Amino acid sequence: PDQVILSHSPMKLFSQYHEKRMLVSGQGPLVENARRLGFRNVVTMDELRMAFPVLDIVDLERRLKTTPLPRNDFPAIEGVLLLGEPVRWETNLQLILDVLLSNGTPGTGLAMAPYPHLPVLASNMDLLWMAEAKMPRFGHGTFLLCLETIYRKVTGKELRYVGLMGKPSILTYQYAEDMIRQQAEQRGWTTPIQKLYAVGDNLTSDVYGANLFHQYLQMARHTGAQKLGPEGLWKQRPSTVQSCVSILVCTGVYSPKDPKPALGGEEPPFHGHRDFSLSPGLMEASHIVNDVNEAVQLVFREEGW
Known part of the structure; x- marks a missing residue:
């Protein structure tokens, strides 16, 4: 748990x-x-x-x-x-x-x-x-x-x-990063965690959230800003994570059979929450795979395991 x-x-x-x-x-x-x-x-x-x-x-x-x-x-x-x-x-x-x-x-x-x-x-x-x-x-x-x-x-x-x-809130990904770091420390792992992989079946929550967090990490690196929870709820330790990779699976809400808008046609409706504006670039997954098993195998290859 x-x-x-x-x-x-x-x-x-x-x-x-x-x-x-x-x-x-x-x-x-x-x-x-x-x-x-x-x-x-x-x-x-x-x-x-x-x-x-x-x-x-x-x-x-x-x-x-x-x-x-x-x-x-x-x-x-x-x-x-x-x-x-x-x-x-x-x-x-x-x-x-x-x-x-x-x-x-x-x-x-x-x-x-x-x-x-x-x-x-x-x-x-x-x-x-x-x-x-x-x-x-x-x-x-x-x-x-x-x-x-x-x-x-x-x-x-x-x-x-x-x-x-919850996804796509940045706080959720910050919280996950902090938990992953704690798990690594409990196991005595000393190699800094530099990349996170987020696997999901929903473009407007899983992919959008992972890409939004990746964007946030890039801004934090360039500005040197300390990462804080919303309203200063809690202060994270200095982060070593530099990127977050989004992996979309085809076994849930997303289906590769979904019709794509024709050239010059209307964009599909945005299913994201009101407080997260439509940003098409954030809903483009880094990778699309068939299922979770393929996603895990992809991570192994990317990390050279």
Whole structure:
């Protein structure tokens, strides 16, 4: 497990929010996952829904037959933690918006929505991902797109994140570099790590992120700037990594059979997150291979192993 990074792993660095009362969205053992990341005061959607049952009424079978007395003993929520796509999207979208528009007290409501809104931390921006179906499925990036669009439609303002993690965020690659360095030190390896290889099946997250990190490394080398996490979250030790190579595999979201735009035709739609602008050069993989095994063999050849 200490060799694995998930999209939300860099949230361990956001210690200034670890003691705040955070509403958490996603699925699986959410409370356990949040606590492993350092968040010690989390509220689940079910807990919020049970405290304020009149908020969740899209599903007619969930609507109450009688109106309960309003509660005033539920502590205010101080932030929102988005760990992955939830199961009941309508409930999560509604309650998250309620929390943001009420400044953490959805049982009371406010005359005017506060802005800037409560801090929002999110991980995993993939719009689509590949499962057993023949076509890609919605990812957490699709849920974020819904939330951002609804918030802008209701308030006229943009939803902002104090932390946005997962590929293609540079913070994710910095975090991975630091973990790889720790693994090398634990094994007594003294040769500096100078090149990282990033293998993935998604142009707008895996390839874009690896190339963005490579671009960042080049800028850091030329300017001599020290590498910092966002907002100075944590300071990396001096980096020896000089490049990051992107390798695209054809066993997932990307398929070599995808139609290419005709000469002079329209560009394909950009599936990346709103906060990462379209940059065609960043979506050109250094190498394209059939599968992960070919990617590993390619790395062996490149490194002369």
